[in-house]
Amino acid sequence: MAPNDSAETTGEATSTVVGRRKAARYIVPVAVAGVAAATIGLVPALASTGDPDLPKISAQQLIENIAASDAEQLSGTFKISTDLGLPLDGIAGSLVPDGEGKDAGAAAPQDKLMELTSGTHTLRVAADGPERQKLSILGDASEYSLIHNQGEVWAYDSKSDEVYHAEAPEGRDAGELAEKAPKDRKGASATPKDFAEQALAAAGDTTSVTVDGTARVAGRDAYQLLIKPKQSGSTIGSVRIAVDAETGVPLKFTLSAASGGKAVVDAGFTKVDFSRPAASTFAFTPPKGAKVTEADELETGKDERGAVQEALPGQLAELDGFEGFNVIGEGWTSIAEIRTPGGTGLPKAGSGEMPAEAQGFLDALGDKVTGKFGSGTVFKTRLVNALMTDDGSVYVGAVTKDALVRAADAAAK
Amino acid sequence: MSQAETAPQAGTVHTRGPVDQHDPARPRNPLWTLGLLRSEITTMLRRHRTFALLGVLAAVPVLIGIAVRIETGGGGGGSGGPDGGAGPAFLAQVTNNGLFLVFAALAATLPVFLPMAVGVVAGDAVAGEASSGTLRYLLVAPAGRTRLLLVKYASVLAFCLVATLVVAASALAVGALLFPVGEVTTISGTRISFGEGLVRAALTALVVAVSLTGFAALGLFVSTLTGSGIGAMAATVGLLITVQILDSIPQLSGVHPYLFSHYWISFADVLREPVHWDDLIKNFQLQGLYVTVFCSAAWARFTAKDITA
Known part of the structure; x- marks a missing residue:
């Protein structure tokens, strides 16, 4: 059949030439797809090369840097993947939220934090001193936020539109822990140098602590602190902590199994910014009409469950x-x-x-x-x-x- | 059109010359392309089929709105029922803020209804003309095949946008009618004014429309492969369903990032504070890739094809 494009019907072009010309057009989509595939394959490879050149430091100096770090303002995106290799994958994540979530109010923090123990999650963190922190777990079209703002702890689950509220001093969550940490440091009146020495001494003969080169984490130059068991027989291969060279803030934590393979826990910043986050980040008022669960209510509500929980260990204790x-x-x-x-x-x-x-x-x-x-x-x-x-x-x-x-x-x- | 109008844009005329295989001696009015596009879009929008598709899309938010309203028995009734959190995204927030019906409706229509409508229009774009025997008349006009294809794709894109806006507008109207509106709580827990909420809603609709462009290009390519309009529509919608199924099989997680529907749900990231761009950008890149690959494939096929009908 002759093509009916006027330009092509004029000549006495043989069908093979026309056919070749037709086939040549398909080079365009194939080339585009090829270039795209190559780009996708090459870009991560290119990005991961070229560890930054930083002055060499000892493990002790690096631990000192961590201890001396006074970065109190930061915001960033955090990615955590956990592969504990449980016999039934995701058993922890799937059992906990359903069983407990319903009567405790879906927004209670304990259950949500349990979900982090399996799979890959993207988190957002923001902190402004010991008084204000925010942690959000990004889900598909939903988000779970835990906000600590000057004595108040709010948790908001956008999926169920439920709110959990507690006063910080009674809470046992991230906010309070973060509040405690700096006090402890001051209470012990340890200089970063002492702290580093103590930490290394505590590690003793069982552990080797070394600085293992540098890396780029979340676009920042970092030293890698490598902690390895000296004893044989441990399932833990190594713990690797990437520490920001400038501020001394740990940026990435990787726990590898001795058996090799994918890291058991791989948690690190993918984006980090050490400037003060906007105050509005930490402001929270429950949305109109959302169900609010107070921590005190939850305690009373827990009594029934508590009875079961008390009875259960009792029986278990009898057993063994x-x-x-x-x-x-x-x-x-x-x-x-x-x-x-x-x-x-x-x-x-x-x-x-x-x-x-x-x-x-x-x-x-x-x-x-x-x-x-x-x-x-x-x-x-x-x-x-x-x-x-x-x-x-x-x-x-x-x-x-x-x-x-x-x-x-x-x-x- | 007068010669005076064409004169300032003579350069454009020349660059277009080699693309179109027809008498180069006659200068062409560049507005002619717009004329072709305009006529193509009006023809597309005036079809009864388009009205039916848009009608179904507009009905979805109405159904969701009424269902939620009945379920909660009047506004302000706490969270979304005993099993709040189940079902489509954003449903729990609808009772307390009508604006969320826009997001809920987009989340409900994006997996099936919207792409199916786009698949029908895109699959029919070229194959429909071929099967009804009008394609050869379109090509008789000195438009050139490349330009005709571009105009066809542009009209499909226009349909993507119109369809998304119809869903959003209908949802906004129903939401404002049945539920209270006011300050919006983002899914990150922060508050934004209703005005900014509206901006986010419009942005969301745009993102959803862009999400459909890759699939539209795929539909256009399928459309150039066959002379049967029904066949092209069925194949396009079939591809959609296949890809959705593949995307839901966890064992195939290796190929998921390359499936056009994988990042569709990222439109919800517009509602975070600050907006979480990572997945949105991945979505745009993926759609861009699909558009370039399948539009060029459609071009390769259509410009070399024997038009028999």
Whole structure:
């Protein structure tokens, strides 16, 4: 078929030439897509190269800088991703808000902060001295804000349009903690130098603290403080803290597992600004008609739940008595040992104490291990492992499976 | 049009010359493109189908408004019912501030209704002309295929904007009628005046309209592939549904950032204080990428296509 574009029908152009010319046009969209793909691939690679050149400093000087930091005004965007490697991913995040959220008022802070323990979240932080702070968790088309403004603590959940209000001195939230921190520092009357020395001394033989190069975090030059366990057997590979070279404010915190892979906790600023945030940032009046839950009301409302909560540990206490609790080892490889007198440990299959499905479920979550202590089940996450022996002892620690078995063996002797 | 009008813009005329494959000797009035665009837009807007689509879109906020009103039994009745927080975004705030109906309605229509309407119009843009046999008459006029395609895309973009504004305007009217209006509490918890709230609402509508441009370009490309208007519309809407499904499968998170609908919900970031631009910018970049890739693909196809009808 001849194309009916006048320009192309005039000549005696063969169909192959026309076809080639037609095909050539498709180069444009393909090229655009290619360039875009290359840009997307290359830009992060280019951006991450070129660590800043900063004068070398020692770990002690860096810790001094952190302690001496007096940046009280800042605002920024913060990103936190957590991958604890729980057997069922997101179990913590999904169970907590639903169960507790309803009667406690959806805006109560404890539940929301629990959500941060799994997945990736974007936060906004703003601070202006010890009297004013704001923390917002950005959600899809919603936001959860926690505001501390001169003695008042407000929490606002835009998704449910609910408000939580408390007086700061009674609160146990970010605002108060931040208020306390500087006082403690003054109370101890420690100069930053003392503090750094003490911190390094406390780290002692179990930990190596070094300055590991520099990095750019949130567009600022930063030193990287690398903290590593010296002992073997820990599941923690390293802790890396990027410290702003100019102000001494920690900008990024990365906790890696010894087994490698994605960081377990990766929290850092993606944008930071050390100027004073606008006063309006911290002003909050509950929106007209929004449901406001007062912290005091919540306490009384909690009584019913409290009764259940009190009864439950009571029963649990009866069950295992909590007689023996001791810590084995020191530093990074310390293991908590919980012994139950004459306990039965995990219900055995076929003993009729547990439905077969539940037994199968538990078995699927843990690995069977045997040793001098007998046999038991190891429950693993990326950071914390637990060994539950069949005779009812529990060993928990941020250590490898082998270290748990060794500890159990040693205890069995 | 007189020669006097064309004279100052002679330069533009020359640059357009090589693009259009027709007699270069005759200077063309640049206003002619606008004329073509104007006629294209009026034809599009006057169609009964367009009225029906816009009518459905305008009805959505009315339905939401009435439902929320009945549910809460009169304004100021606390939060959005026993399970406040469920359902579309911003629903909980609607009872206390009618302006939020604009955001709720946009959030409710953006995933399906709006893109479906755009898909119908974009998918029909070229294929509809081809199937009704009018495409060849459009090309007989000395417009050039590139220009015709641009005008078609511009009229689809105009529909994106009109459709979004219809939803927003209808929501604003219903919201003001059924619920109290006043100072707006942003989702960050800070307060802004009603006037600034209106500005944010307009900005949100614009962002939503821009969010649809990438999908509109995709629809235009599909439209140049076939001579069947119905086929092009069905394929475009089918692509929309496929992409929405892909976007909701967590195991495919690797491809999510490249799906045109992935950052649509970012329009809500306009309501944060200060506005959180990160995802909005990503959305704009992604839409820009879709527009360039699929408009150039549509151009490659349409300018090389045999027009048989």
